[in-house]
Amino acid sequence: MKRASKKAHSTRIYRGTPRNIALLAxxxxxxxxxxxxxxxxxGLAGNALSPAACAAIFRAKGRPANDxxxxxxxxxxxxxxxxxxxxxxxxxxxxxxxxxxxxxLPKKDIVPDLATSGLPSVAIRMPAHPVFRALLKKCALPLxxxxxxxxxxxxxxxxxxxxxxxxxxxxxxxxxxxxxxGVESTIVDLRxxxxxxxxxxxxxxxxxxxxxxxxxxxxxxxxxxxxxxxxLAPGMLSRxxxxxxxxxxxxxxxxxxxxxxxxxxxxLPLFSSEKLTPENVFPLSEKRNLQEAARNLFAALRAxxxxxxxWKKIHAExxxxxVAAKDRALAAAINDxxxxxxxxx
Ligand code: TXA
Ligand code: MG
Numbered sequence: 001m002k003r004a005s006k007k008a009h010s011t012r013i014y015r016g017t018p019r020n021i022a023l024l025a026x027x028x029x030x031x032x033x034x035x036x037x038x039x040x041x042x043g044l045a046g047n048a049l050s051p052a053a054c055a056a057i058f059r060a061k062g063r064p065a066n067d068x069x070x071x072x073x074x075x076x077x078x079x080x081x082x083x084x085x086x087x088x089x090x091x092x093x094x095x096x097x098x099x100x101x102x103x104x105l106p107k108k109d110i111v112p113d114l115a116t117s118g119l120p121s122v123a124i125r126m127p128a129h130p131v132f133r134a135l136l137k138k139c140a141l142p143l144x145x146x147x148x149x150x151x152x153x154x155x156x157x158x159x160x161x162x163x164x165x166x167x168x169x170x171x172x173x174x175x176x177x178x179x180x181x182g183v184e185s186t187i188v189d190l191r192x193x194x195x196x197x198x199x200x201x202x203x204x205x206x207x208x209x210x211x212x213x214x215x216x217x218x219x220x221x222x223x224x225x226x227x228x229x230x231x232l233a234p235g236m237l238s239r240x241x242x243x244x245x246x247x248x249x250x251x252x253x254x255x256x257x258x259x260x261x262x263x264x265x266x267x268l269p270l271f272s273s274e275k276l277t278p279e280n281v282f283p284l285s286e287k288r289n290l291q292e293a294a295r296n297l298f299a300a301l302r303a304x305x306x307x308x309x310x311w312k313k314i315h316a317e318x319x320x321x322x323v324a325a326k327d328r329a330l331a332a333a334i335n336d337x338x339x340x341x342x343x344x345x
Contacts (some may be wrong), residue, residue, distance in 0.1 A: 004179060008168035013159050015173050018027045024172055025139035033057050035148040035162045037176025038072075038127045040100050040202070041155040041298070042162050043145030044170065045072070045135075048082070054144055058114075060169045063151040068117040069144035070102050070185075073126050074136035083122050084140055088193035088213050095212045096188035096223040098128035100185040100203045117143050120221075125185055131176035148173075148185060154241050154305070154341070157182050161302060182295035183333045188217075194204050197230040201336050203294075205329025240340040241298075243305035246313050247342040253317040266304050270319060279284050290319060290327040294334055301341060316342070 014020040016037075031053040036045045044060060047053035048071045058065060073079055076093060083105035092101065107122035114120050127133065136143060147155040148162045154160045159175040162170060164172075186202030188209060197218045198206050202300045206217040253269040256341065260282055261267060265280065270293045272283035281301055284293035304314050316338050317330035 004012050009171045010165055011167045011170060011173060013163060015046055016022070016134065017174055018134075020174070021131070021134050021138050024174055025135060026052075027140060027172055028135075028139045028143065031056065032172065033060055033168060033170050035156075035159070035166065035173040036131050036132045036134075036143075036145060037098070037159070037174060037177060038129045038145070038180065040127075040181045041157055041179055042173075043070075043132075043164070044148040044162075047139075048072075048144045048241055049110060049112070049116055049143040049326045054112055054114040057144060057146065060166060061146060061151050063146060065114070066117045067146075067151070068123065069146050070123040070125050070187075071111065071115065071126040071330075072132070072136060072143045072145050073124060073233075074140075075126070075131060078126055078142050079186070082109070083107055083124055086190070086193040088190055088196065091212050092209065092331075093126070095166070095208075096132065096204055098110070099128040100128070100154075100181055101125065102185045102187040102193060102200075104187065104189040104199065106191055121189075121191060123187060129176055131174060133288055135174065139251070143289055152240060154182060154243060154301050156302075157295070157298050161299070164306075165304075168241040178295070180295065180335075181291075181328070183337055184283070186329070186333075201329060201332040203330050204335065205332070207325075208329070218321075234341045240343075241301075241337050242341050243301050243314065245305050245311050246263060247301075248313055248315045248344050250315055250317050252320070253315060257315075261315060262312070264309070264311060265315060266307075266309075266312040268300055268304070268314055268316040269318050285344040290323055290334070293319075294330050297334060297337065 025110045033046045033056050036043050046057045050300045076302040100121050104121050104123045111122050149155050157179040160175050164175050181203050186204040187200040189197040199220050210217045258267045269283050271288040272286045320336045323331045
């Protein structure tokens with residue numbers, strides 16, 4: 001970075017026109033951070049090959065240096081520049097990329113230690129959002145991009161969320177509309193292709209990955225405790241995605257429970273129901289659709305957290321166990337994020 005200015009930056013939101021994409025590609029090549037749309041959540045992108053650009057991302061987010069970044073690529077040739085492949089990579093790439101899947105692989109020396117917090121592995125994802133893909137292609141660089149929120153706060157799912165919490169800290173936000181999925185990518189540790197481990201649940205589930213690879217896929221919980229703190233995916237930190245307002249979890253938010261809540265506490269049921277009309281009830285999906293609920297989750301938490309009503313608590317409903325097979329992974333992802341949002345420390 002030329003200038004570690006203490007002055008606040010003026011922050012601008014750009015539409016995804018070819019001219020703006022070319023301008024922001026040049027900003028990335030100069031080492032400046034650019035907030036970008038992805039199909040999961042907005043990211044704060046920077047040149048993955050530049051330690052200074054990576055440092056600027058950590059600084060803007062207030063992110064601790066022991067929390068490694070995901071590197072986003074445009075094509076598989078870039079993956080070979082960054083990481084050592086194994087045969088499982090190609091199978092998963094064919095099935096799920098571009099898309100909401102991140103693979104942890106042994107890293108090559110070109111990836112700065114700062115990007116991986118000194119780990120010998122690197123997390124790599126090929127995102128699907130067309131506007132971000134256009135930017136990746138134009139700048140011709142792999143881009144680190146953590147979610148574009150201050151560390152520990154709720155991930156952004158539209159350009160306005162990024163402006164609300166990073167205004168003055170970054171100059172550029174590329175607008176690509178509302179995120180279609182709304183929760184972050186599934187992270188899989190694929191260093192041992194015979195024994196993939198899910199480090200963070202997302203839209204793509206263990207079953208789907210197992211079907212493609214024809215091996216068992218483990219969840220992080222069933223693994224031995226990590227040897228060092230650095231081995232943890234900080235998505236594993238219990239408190240994360242947290243609003244300032246305390247979150248209380250419910251296995252079911254029945255009309256009776258909602259009716260018993262004080263007027264200054266908000267209810268966040270998954271689905272709307274005719275029986276629910278009070279002013280403190282904010283269903284995540286009108287259509288009783290879990291994908292819609294996931295898409296709206298972070299926006300709803302942000303809106304309640306910054307509401308003039310100053311809610312004393314947010315009562316959130318966990319996704320039930322018995323959802324349709326196609327929604328099972330998303331249900332696990334929603335419950336993972338809600339559990340972290342409710343964690344005290
Ligand atoms: O959907 C997503 O993945 C979004 C969008 C912007 O692509 N990105 C995202 O990044 O969620 P972030 O930084 O908020 O979360 C990245 C997670 C962290 O929990 C981090 O610990 C984990 O990825 N991670 C990164 N590198 C890792 C590695 N080498 N080994 C294990 N976990 C890693
Ligand atoms: Mg994040």
